[in-house]
Amino acid sequence: MAAIAETRAETSAIEPLRSASGELLKVSLRRSLRRQRLQALGLVLPLFLFIFFSFLLPIGDMLFRSVENQIVGEVLPGTVDALKDWNPDAQELPDEQTFAAIVADLKQAREDRTASRVGQRLNYEYSGMSSLFRSTARKVSRIDAPPYKQALIEMDKDWGDPATWKVIKRFSGDYTPGYFLSAVDATRTIEGDIRMVPENERVYLPLFWRTLVLSAFITIMTFLLGFPIAHLLATVPTRISNLLIIMVLLPFWTSLLVRTTSWIALLQKEGVINDFFVGIGLLSDDSRLTMIHNATGTVIAMTHILLPFMVLPLYSVMKTISPTYVRAAQSLGAKPAYAFWRIYFPQTVPGIGAGAILVFILAIGYYITPELVGGTSGTFISNRIAYNISSSLNWGLAAALGVILLGIVMALYILYDKIVGIDNMKLG
Amino acid sequence: MALPAYATTGQRVWHYSYLMACGAIFFFLIFPLVVIIPLSFNAVPYFTFTKEMLALDPAGYSLKWYEDFFTNPNWQGAVENSFIIAFFATILSTFFGTLAALGLSRPHMPARTVIMSILISPMIVPLIISAAGMFFFYSRVNLQGTHLGVILAHAALGTPFVVITVTATLVGFDNSLIRAAQNLGATPPTVFFKVIVPLILPGVISGALFAFITSFDEVVVVLFVGSFKQRTIPWQMFSGIREQISPTILAVATLMVLVSIILLVSLEMLRRRNERLRGIRAN
Numbered sequence: 001m002a003a004i005a006e007t008r009a010e011t012s013a014i015e016p017l018r019s020a021s022g023e024l025l026k027v028s029l030r031r032s033l034r035r036q037r038l039q040a041l042g043l044v045l046p047l048f049l050f051i052f053f054s055f056l057l058p059i060g061d062m063l064f065r066s067v068e069n070q071i072v073g074e075v076l077p078g079t080v081d082a083l084k085d086w087n088p089d090a091q092e093l094p095d096e097q098t099f100a101a102i103v104a105d106l107k108q109a110r111e112d113r114t115a116s117r118v119g120q121r122l123n124y125e126y127s128g129m130s131s132l133f134r135s136t137a138r139k140v141s142r143i144d145a146p147p148y149k150q151a152l153i154e155m156d157k158d159w160g161d162p163a164t165w166k167v168i169k170r171f172s173g174d175y176t177p178g179y180f181l182s183a184v185d186a187t188r189t190i191e192g193d194i195r196m197v198p199e200n201e202r203v204y205l206p207l208f209w210r211t212l213v214l215s216a217f218i219t220i221m222t223f224l225l226g227f228p229i230a231h232l233l234a235t236v237p238t239r240i241s242n243l244l245i246i247m248v249l250l251p252f253w254t255s256l257l258v259r260t261t262s263w264i265a266l267l268q269k270e271g272v273i274n275d276f277f278v279g280i281g282l283l284s285d286d287s288r289l290t291m292i293h294n295a296t297g298t299v300i301a302m303t304h305i306l307l308p309f310m311v312l313p314l315y316s317v318m319k320t321i322s323p324t325y326v327r328a329a330q331s332l333g334a335k336p337a338y339a340f341w342r343i344y345f346p347q348t349v350p351g352i353g354a355g356a357i358l359v360f361i362l363a364i365g366y367y368i369t370p371e372l373v374g375g376t377s378g379t380f381i382s383n384r385i386a387y388n389i390s391s392s393l394n395w396g397l398a399a400a401l402g403v404i405l406l407g408i409v410m411a412l413y414i415l416y417d418k419i420v421g422i423d424n425m426k427l428g
Numbered sequence: 429m430a431l432p433a434y435a436t437t438g439q440r441v442w443h444y445s446y447l448m449a450c451g452a453i454f455f456f457l458i459f460p461l462v463v464i465i466p467l468s469f470n471a472v473p474y475f476t477f478t479k480e481m482l483a484l485d486p487a488g489y490s491l492k493w494y495e496d497f498f499t500n501p502n503w504q505g506a507v508e509n510s511f512i513i514a515f516f517a518t519i520l521s522t523f524f525g526t527l528a529a530l531g532l533s534r535p536h537m538p539a540r541t542v543i544m545s546i547l548i549s550p551m552i553v554p555l556i557i558s559a560a561g562m563f564f565f566y567s568r569v570n571l572q573g574t575h576l577g578v579i580l581a582h583a584a585l586g587t588p589f590v591v592i593t594v595t596a597t598l599v600g601f602d603n604s605l606i607r608a609a610q611n612l613g614a615t616p617p618t619v620f621f622k623v624i625v626p627l628i629l630p631g632v633i634s635g636a637l638f639a640f641i642t643s644f645d646e647v648v649v650v651l652f653v654g655s656f657k658q659r660t661i662p663w664q665m666f667s668g669i670r671e672q673i674s675p676t677i678l679a680v681a682t683l684m685v686l687v688s689i690i691l692l693v694s695l696e697m698l699r700r701r702n703e704r705l706r707g708i709r710a711n
């Protein structure tokens with residue numbers, strides 16, 4: 001026995017393992033594993049490239065636009081260059097050369113029709129720049145010869161205000177934090193320090209706060225409504241629960257717009273609910289409830305829309321809770337309420353966490369429902385982003401707001417991953 | 429959860445009020461969907477039940493909103509666009525998504541979690557951000573306001589669903605079947621088409637249905653990436669609700685609820701077929 005083991009040990013100590021074709025098994029294995037890895041990557045590559053070009057690059061473009069400011073450098077190159085040597089804190093105007101540069105730049109801008117765009121960009125930081133640039137660009141062709149400084153100041157006295165020049169210099173860089181500052185209701189003063197906009201002029205911080213508060217409220221409402229029916233679905237026999245779950249899945253699969261439309265029909269002043277209350281005499285005709293185009297409408301409609309997202313995770317967790325625990329607790333003397341609170345409820349906490357974070361993440365990013373039923377007091381940050389893109393055309397600000405929203409959602413999503421795990425996401 | 433025979437009166441009261449509360453919540457879930465069906469037959473252009481309707485008077489009901497839907501060129505163009513865009517977007521998502529799922533399920537896939545997160549990201553990012561980003565970028569490459577742009581955008585939004593459903597199907601896939609087929613002399617294409625495809629087909633079709641309905645119902649991205657020429661049914665409904673509220677929207681909404689019911693039934697039938705094929709029975 002010992003002799004055989006010795007011989008075997010001898011043989012394997014001398015020669016490494018080889019595959020059938022004679023090469024080292026280690027090498028052959030490594031090559032085969034590498035081929036398998038490349039094959040797997042090759043299958044994934046088409047989708048990865050597709051997502052990269054159709055989705056990731058757009059998000060990257062949004063990030064870029066939230067800080068890019070190349071328009072000032074492109075439209076006013078000579079001016080920006082000339083302003084490099086000017087000291088903005090010295091309280092005196094730039095020299096003649098700078099004025100010559102801006103006259104030349106504005107003449108070119110008038111030809112290229114870019115004068116109003118750069119004026120609008122600077123107007124976001126200092127009010128009045130838009131009209132200044134527009135009117136000056138129109139009239140600048142009249143200035144043919146030096147002294148440019150005097151001629152320009154005569155044309156519009158704002159050119160004689162050091163503040164105008166400070167703004168141009170401050171926002172002449174290719175990248176600017178201006179959009180992000182506006183997105184959090186801060187501005188950079190002419191002197192250069194960052195301060196918050198006065199309270200009554202703030203728009204975005206209250207809007208972020210309102211989005212978060214309403215979403216939290218919606219999450220709590222979906223929990224209060226979703227927990228009882230999830231419990232019912234998990235505890236009745238399967239035939240009945242299969243039928244009842246249709247009542248949860250049908251709203252889930254119905255288009256968002258359809259559900260929002262039906263809520264408009266229900267909540268309007270002349271809508272079904274108000275008509276019902278007036279019909280049974282609970283309300284008089286002129287004291288109908290205003291449940292739409294305000295925060296109430298948003299909360300009710302969104303609770304209805306997001307309820308399935310709370311019920312389904314809760315249901316899947318509750319189905320795994322064995323009923324014997326509660327029965328055991330009751331047999332040991334616990335009252336039903338006590339057994340529920342101390343034994344059943346703690347076991348459902350992972351489901352509550354998953355459902356709550358899911359509902360919260362979905363709620364803060366919602367656009368359609370707040371847009372249609374929110375009026376002015378029930379809109380979310382996403383509605384403001386859309387407004388900045390389509391109405392006020394301040395794409396930089398829209399991009400900055402989008403980046404902030406994306407950051408919040410990403411942070412919450414990482415939290416969701418820690419609690420539930422991405423791989424555990426199932427559908428239906 | 430039946431009430432045990434020894435339950436006290438207090439417990440009975442609590443139990444029945446709990447059942448009534450659940451009933452009320454189910455009502456809350458279903459009523460909005462059901463209420464628009466009769467409203468879409470309203471003879472007058474209001475969103476409420478008129479006296480004639482409540483008295484079940486036939487004069488209070490009319491099919492004119494359905495007529496409007498089927499004859500109005502705005503709506504018919506929208507229907508055409510919706511189906512064309514959803515069809516091509518579904519084909520793209522299903523193709524790319526299935527390939528990727530096959531790759532992700534391979535045993536030696538490097539960086540699986542990271543790549544999976546990136547491929548699923550269109551589902552995670554709020555739609556408004558995807559829409560805004562796509563608007564900015566597609567404007568640069570002249571894809572904004574074109575059918576191709578909307579199709580690409582919808583395909584990107586639909587692929588995560590295909591990836592998730594097909595990877596879920598592949599989790600229980602028995603790899604020894606492939607080896608057995610190769611053992612019996614099958615070439616790789618034969619293995620793929622005769623062994624792998626029939627078994628993952630339910631998952632692929634579920635994913636394709638998800639992708640189709642995502643594109644069909646999608647409105648935010650179409651609003652930004654598309655223009656009036658790419659109007660889809662949701663686009664038309666959205667502008668209809670914002671501008672002139674005509675009950676044609678309720679007729680369209682009723683038809684969409686029917687589409688959802690058909691979809692739900694198909695998914696359920698697929699799920700049952702999948703279980704039968706695999707021999708799994710959920711409790």
